Amino acid sequence: MKLTTKGRYAVTAMLDLTLHVNDRATTLADIADRQGISLSYLEQLFSRLRKNGLVSSVRGPGGGYKLSQIPANISVANVIRSVDESLDSTGCGGDKNCKNEKACLTHDLWVELSNSIYEFLNDVSLQDLLDRQDKKKITAALASKPKKTRPGAEFLVSSVRP
Secondary structure, three states: OOOOHHHHHHHHHHHHHHHOOOOOOEOHHHHHHHHOOOHHHHHHHHHHHHHOOOEEEEOOOOOEEEEOOOHHHOEHHHHHHHOOOOOOOOOOOOOOOOEOOEOOOOHHHHHHHHHHHHHHHHOOEHHHHHHHHHHHHHHHHHHHOOOOOOOOHHHHHHHOOO
16 A cells, blocks of 8 residues: 555645644645645645535635644544545455456455554544644754753862762
């Protein structure tokens, strides 16, 4: 199974929308600029996301898109399925016609892999991804802060020699 740019971009755009959630709608142009995704490609993706009830559009000045549900209720698997991306790892698309119109020897293995991938992505919500982003920002901020020492601490360290 290879996830195409359609699925990757859809998840990226939905996470961007989640990161910039506020009282206003987010324009696709803003997402395109921040993520380096073609505006016309985003329009196609968001048309499908809207049809599947994951986002809603707001018209007029200040218009754009908003999540239709809270981030905890939107799974990565749902985003990928909404843009018609397949999570199937079989060579036959699940039709069991891999080898001379019959299932190949490893068909069940690939079906189990597809099911495992789906279950994993279905258990990851946009909120989970948002929480991971917040954790990364906090960790990066802590790592970049200079460590505070007590005045005179350097004297203590330098004066204690064996």
